[in-house]
Amino acid sequence: MSVGTTQTRQGLGSRLAALARIVELGPGRVDPKLLAEAGRLLLRAGDRLKLSSEHTVVALAGGTGSGKSTLFNSVSGLELSPTGVRRPTTARTHACVWGLEGAGPLLDWLKIQWRHRFARASALDRGESQLHGLILLDLPDHDSIRALTDNEADRLIQVADLVVWVLDPQKYADASTHRRYVTDLAGHEAVTVFVLNQADRLEPEELAECMADLDGLLRREGVENPVIVATSATTGQGVDNLKAVIAEAVTNRRAAVQRLEADLDRLTRRLVKAMPVQDAPVPPSSIDDARRIGLADALCDAVGVPAIGEAMENVYAARSAEWVGWPYPRWIAGLRPDPLKSLRLGDLRDEIRGIGGSVSAQPAEVDAAIQALADGLTVGMHEAWRNGVREAARSRSAQLPEALAEELTEVAPRLDRVPGWWRALLVWQYLLVGLFVAGLAWIGTALVYGVFGAANPPAALGLFADAASLPWVGLMVLSVLGLGALTAVASRNFIVLGAGTEREGMEREMRRRVAGIAQSMVIEPVERELARYNEFYSAVRAVHD
Template sequence: MFGRKHSLSERLSALDDAAALGAEYLSPAEHAALTRVADAAGERRELSAEHTVVGFFGATGSGKTSLFNAVVGEDLGRTAARRPTTSSPLAAVWDPVGSEELLNWLEVEDRRNRPGEFAPKAGPLILLDLPDFDSVEPVHREIATRLAGQVDVLVWVTDPEKYADSIIHDHFIRPHASHSAVTLAVLNKSDKLSEPDRKAVAGSLEQLLREDGLKKVSVIPTSAKTGDGVEDLRRAIARVAAAHTAQTARIEADLATVTAPWAGQKPLKEVPASAKRRMDELLADAAGADRLATVTAAAYRKRLGQKTGWLLTSWMLRLRADPLRRLGLREEADETGVHRSSLPALDASGRAVANRGVRGYAADVAEGLPDRWAGAVVDRTETIVDELPEELDRAAARTTLPAQPSGAWGLFTVIQWLALLAALVGVAWYLLAAFLPGALYPLMDDIIPEIEGWPIPTLLILGGLLLGILLGLFTGVFGLAIGNGVKRRTRRALRKEVAEISAAEVVEPLAEIRSRYARFLEKIHVAAGR
């Protein structure tokens, strides 16, 4: 239902779906980010929900490890013969029951169980001292980067000398700008500053953090050397842990970060129907709609003339080749799609018209799509324009052409034969009279009767000939008028066939890309909690 707040499980499932929908169109980095957050969140939720994991992150020389030891209350590194520097993660664990699988997932091998509780109501807690993220050793940076994406709470430790370092802000803090709710910022070694300078530097760091996107983070000045501010940091960690919302808040922040590039995008508008009409007009022109309409009208007039013309001359029409037959076309549609006409293949001009129609439609489809999705539309369009001419050639063969006069014209054929028969009767009458025996000659007046002074055989001859000629002229003129209608119907039929071809060969494949993005965007919005 619109406006319903989605659960975290639904949001993570939507992120999985978005990653699958965008697999072909996202950059490797974008797709990896979606799958990484979906996988990491799913795995984290299957592990201990009781433990809050807090990671200490800092640059070389920031005093991060010293501050970590001060918060823990013991120098844990001193008891580890293999840890002369912060080269691998070190875990301080309060209430370790159930933490083993979680630490295995975090790939933290060095684990130190702590007695009692970290603070009242803080619950089970894991503090991690991590390698320096600006270390010259790539593996150290990789560990810090990986765990920055896994821990529940991030503690950024800096010092007065490096608090404005671009490496800290550009590569670590800014990418986690959505994590204000689970982020603590620490200005360590504050004992090196006077009180006014400490306030000024802390204020400057807060301003930089706000510019990074962390709107709700305040800076905690500390000194591992003097112990100043350490208790403030412990209370801040205990407060976050006691809320038992860090894990969920972290996942929600990850979702907000990873969906940010698309979450603000508005749903796509429908491709205007006028775009397809414009394309179909151009494709019909390229397919020779006008020529086919003219040929079909000519075939109709020829066949009508053969059927209803004056019988003494209409036979000559049969000596002329049928316009449709000459092009290898027939009036019945060829449903097999194998039959090809003898219409010339699209020339350069026809291809240019067809290509302009398809590419124009593709531009409307690509409107509003991100670059990679729009690029996929362009790539698919180039494949289509290579294959479409052959389909357009078959369009004429699959079109039902109205070139055959209807059976009603058969009445005129009957009348033409009756008229010719009447004329032949008149001629036969005179021949009979001419060749009668001489003894019957006195009876000639009775053999050739008259009407109003006109001999009946003469009337039969003249009437039959005139009726045939007039009927032939009438149907010829009428055939011209009907031929114009045949032209329109043929053009309409071919355009319908072309419209079906364009729907199957152009609209559907391009719409699939657009539809896939629309579904991707819908899933992104759900994952983003919108």
């Protein structure tokens, strides 16, 4: 095998590998019929490239009465294929091999029956060394009655390295032949030859006119540079010219690769038409930080993270009054309605557990956030891939609200939690209440016994009954009231500041967890789909180029 042929096969191998990736990545995005055809081409190419590269399979195809079998015998120099008299037809494919060594597996793959295989062992002795490596097939007539139920001709036309179409002057423009076969030959000029047989039946001027008409017909059907040879199997006219065309293909040992390349080019044109490459965007396979943050923020809004933080802060501020407020105002406030009930907050943990689906608006907001992400990433994409990214983004959307609820429930604060310093302040406040009550009792005793002299004070009261102590006791009572009020205000301020700090920490943790869920349940599936998209189009470009 020449260096050029080796490089050509390597180039074809790279394109076929890219096609294999397209077949792997295309389901759900590409027309199943097109993928099935690509799969069949891959199988055929893999089989053919593993078989003998020293042999070139040339198939003689034609309709009934075209003289195909007679031409086959003429080229081979032997009466190998039977020719009909009243109704010419070839029932089974016949093969003539120039150089039998290594051809067996290839003939088996072609499914040529043993009794229809013939070898030209004397080809070199006859001066036909240029045909060494030729496997010449005489196919069944593609338009015979048998062909209606037997697709052997169609099958071999699809796998032959070089196809020689044998046409006769009466039916060379036959619509069935051109409609079924010729219109699919665009791009196959290097591996297709057209033979106008039975040329002996025409005058030179008629032959030239038929050749020109056939050339024009083929060009109109997309065959840019058709190779046309005029022959007469009965007189031998033009048979050497046909042998020369075949010999060139056999000598170059490139027909098999050229045929596969032509088939691949045709399939690629259809693929690119279905999935245009030129204007296809190339999105990054990983989602940028701005979109990640945007999705996390949208999901946080959907589950009410800011509202949860605000509610926590309000509840802490309201409940702190029960523990660190000056008892007298608190007792008075107790006569009014419960502030928690007026806030309608209840147990925040139960509220968070309800995020999973009890509130109908929230799943819709989650879906809207996911939709916005997908739409932003798929601008300019083919509709099939746009839908693919959307499906990937929504692949776990049904479980997403519940997952968010479970995560946020773990982070939600315990509203019945009472810090230790709240308890210490409560003891301190009641101590002050006790001092205030004791002071009032002292003042009352001093007024009764020391000021009004209602009776002689018991000896045990001593100082408590002395009127001189009233200013100092009054000052103490006022100090206790001021200290209690100051303690309550300072404590409330500390609690509010602490609640704000705790709210910020809680919201940061919630956002971190929401971002983690968004990463695993939305972003990762989308990134896999984007990677699939980019790899698919890279493979299409590799096949196309």
